[in-house]
Amino acid sequence: MAAVANMPVSDLLKSFKLKTKQQELLIRVSILCLVYILAFITRLFSVLRYESMIHEFDPYFNYRTTLYLTQNGFYDFWNWFDYESWYPLGRIVGGTLYPGLMVTAALIYRILHFLRFAVHIREVCVLTAPFFASNTTLVAYFFGKEIWDTGAGLVAAILIAVCPGYISRSVAGSYDNEGVAIFALLFTFYLFVKAVNTGSLAWSLASAFGYFYMVSAWGGYVFIINLIPLYVLVLLITGRYSMRLYVAYNCMYVLGMLLAMQIRFVGFQHVQSGEHMAAMGVFFLMQVFYFLDWVKHMLSDTKLFQAFLRITVTCAVTVGTIALGLGMLSGYISPWTGRFYSLLDPTYAKDHIPIIASVSEHQPTAWSSFMFDFHILLFLFPAGLYFCFKRLSDATIFIVMYGLTSMYFAGVMVRLILVATPAVCLISAIAVSATVKNLTVLLRSKNKGVQTGSTKGSGSSKASSKALLDQSQPFQKNGAIALLFGAFYLLSKYATHCTWVTSEAYSSPSIVLAARGAHGSRVIFDDYREAYFWLRQNTPPDAKVMSWWDYGYQITAMGNRTVIVDNNTWNNTHIATVGRAMSSYEDEAIEIMRSLDVDYVLVVFGGVTGYSSDDINKFLWMVRIGGGVFPVIKEPDYLVNGEYRVDKGAAPKMLNCLMYKLCYYRFGEMLTEYGKPPGYDRARGVEIGNKDIKLEHLEEAFTTSNWIVRIYKVKPPNNRW
């Protein structure tokens, strides 16, 4: 046994009498299996730290709809009109969501139950994202193999398995569209590149289906439908037009478009919306190109062809422009949406759409978060680009374009780092793989030289091999070893960084807050669920709850009560109405609340615990969004010399608006910190300015044990006599 253990791995493999090819296969498959498992388990920090639960905001809606889908079946889900949100408007859920995620989870659930695994749908939802992350590593392997070689594929799989940029959206419990969409995105790209490389109709058909899955899963499909035409255009310009490209693009575009139309939320946008027009333009361009190619083939006279070319191009451009102009003018083709503009122009949202700008994940990315999410990949990325340019092919052009465009978008919006991650991982993998390969080739060739020298044993040959060594570059071998060690050092740093980031930053469910107690013990604030469960159990089933839109999905999913606005921010006016109610005086607010049939008002308040992302800190956005629709609300009224404060020096309107009153009601009697006056707000570090708050039309219905969630009941109107 000891002898076996001491044997090097290669000997061990030889003792099994495996051929080199089989050895290679065995190592490759076992590495892939390990990476597959690693990608899954590294995302389980949150389950082990907390519990198997759904995280954050949007995943709660997805969970609720998945529950509905598994209980009522697909047709009911498709035709579901949800009365519990956007009261009194409601929401056509089936027509306003991307059903890919829910259908996937429900399908997994059905399969597991068919195989008699009696799991709860929640467990399926919690583990969907890690499962798809594992699948993404496989896709990354095949993609890497397609664009470079097997080694790059393996490195890409390893890099993407632990890359924080991807983990941030795919930890267990983060049951969001992105979880499956990144898989679908990379899979579509892989299939398309494969189709371009082979010119096979089967692969392009597969990529059309991949695209269909992507469309059904996430609004980010717009990136695909713009990137692929751009890529085709670049290939056309660089003179890399081929029959393979023609087959791949046409099949993928036509079938993908038809399939995408089956998703109700997307509908006819592929032919009607400005964002999808580039793909159509390139499609027609391809036909013109093909036609010209054919004519060129038929005509032997180049002069005649030049003339023909000029006429055709002019005609085509004119027809295209006229069609586009007519479409735009008649309104058949809708102009670009605000979200699209804000991607192209980062300052657009701030000026025009406060509701988009108010979301923290829509902010432009800081350098530190690039470093945080990519770590060494940030340096490997340019190196990888260098290698790609060195060995230019259709596939490497694609990955370069994908990398560059997605990096631009990642710079515009924090959340789009996610889209860039696969590209960054792939390109970095090329850099790592190519470098390591070059270095090992260098090492191995020298080793062979030395080995042959030593085995032959004759003095002269030894001398000659030494001379050979000296003839090439001095210290080359040592340098190669040092570089290899450096690379491994960097990669191991990357691995530790990723694990650290995952465990510290990305594994918090944000429903349950954890803090360190005085004695180093873990204190858990479970106030959100306390409040939502109270709503669920102790309010009338048809009660309407008004809160800021952030908590809408959670209230409907966990509290099972009707909300006025939620995280699906489709109606800006409705949200502005709530913002207006929150920022008005109580007398004015009660009119708005009565008109919306509000029974309960829910606010989130962190003054006792020092929880800083509460409603008081979000309040200026409510004012801005409310003021954007109702000019009665003016932001300067709530500021003092452009400063936002809640203490004695605060603006009088601020001290008496509904949000302030609801958050600080009877807070003035509360001692929060030793040695501080009563009513000391720990989240903002000031003593509040209005301690004597009287409520006229509302009454405190429930406050959680750490005061994080406060619920007020709207009193019925007084009798008139």
Added chain:
Amino acid sequence: MEAPIRATEFLRFTLLSLLFFVCRSSPSHDLLISNAERRIDLTSHIVKVYLTLKVENAGSTPTSEILLAFPPTQVDHLATVEALVTKGKRKKTTLARLDVKPTELPDAPNGTKYFTIYLANPLNSGESTTLEVLYLFTHSLEPFPAEIGQSESQLVYYRDSALILSPYHIKQQTTFLKTPSTKVESFTSMEPTNRAGTEMKYGPYEDRPPYSFSPILIHFENNSPFPVVEELVREVEISHWGNLQVTEHYTLVHGGARHKGVFSRVDYQSRPNLNGVSSLRYLLARLPPRVHSVYYRDEIGNISSSHLRTDSRKSELEIEPRYPLFGGWKATFVIGYGLPLQDFLFESSDDRRYLNFTFGCPLLDTVVDKLTVKVVLPEGSKDPSAVVPFTVEQHLETKYSYLDVVGRTVVVMEKKNLVPVHNSPFQVYYTFKPIFMLAEPLMLASAFFLFFVASVAYLHIDLSIRK
């Protein structure tokens, strides 16, 4: 305004029953009760009545049946009746349990309901015996006012009769009532009535004829929370691999005076003695010893506020609901735990196996309106039969769990209106062949084997058409 109306109803009822008594002949009027003492414990929300009867056979024929009478309003809330008889001489008295069964009599006045106590030895003419009867009422304290604010204390009505309702003549009787505190708002007086501290004494009353009834109404403070489990489903799953998994689904409600108006956390936190005194802050569940992997959660996830204390005799699980329960507030939750199988599963003499487990609710001092106990037997077990010390509704179900093919047989037992007295052991007998234990591991092993065979085949077979 509701209470006075009820009181008049009671009065009318009394008059009618007295009328009935006059024109009717009792079936066993040859029995008489020479002395009756009744102690009613009103300290918790389960009303406990201890009745000591000295029964004398004044007739000529021996009898072994003694009737207990209850007004129909009380019978609905009656959870259990137990009767014991004292045996032996002065110092060596032992208590023997007697059979008690509900009985229908054709000419019961005003819908009076009866329970018959069956004596072990017939009572001969001229002999007398002493019976100890214990019965419990649930939902018998009516909060008044029905809605209270956070800082108010909970006042309740208790209705009963000063005289013991009985088909027999009672020579002498006394009733003692124990209230939880000295704060008694009002009580019906019926001379002689005394009140001292937390105890009230009605009587002694001499020579009352059968079916005497005299309603009394006591209005007193009872600040203990009224934990009522509206529905409890206990699922006990037997795995012959050594584990007994228990899952309990609770729907808990505070059955006291409904909460009205504001809930102020400031007051509740800073003055806990004055505010929300009747609120339900925590519950104690007594679980069997050697319990493991305990969890406490609800529909939306784990509830972190629970503590488990274990020793060799018992395990105590202290659970706090997510929020303090005020009157009328609800909470649903699930408690689950595993137990070592050898503590509960035994082999009977006829080569069958039986599970010996506790019926009832592990939460202390709670009323359960409806309890369903489901015993999930392992797949492949046959001929299940349940032995329960009291009457329950039974039926069988089938459940599919992990890797089940034919499903597991589930013995379902249902019972309404339970009190902690019902926490007594029950048995479920079944036959099971140990070979069935290997079915699921073999299935898994063969599935993996097939998978590997398929992989090997895929790697070795060239399926391409082109050569």
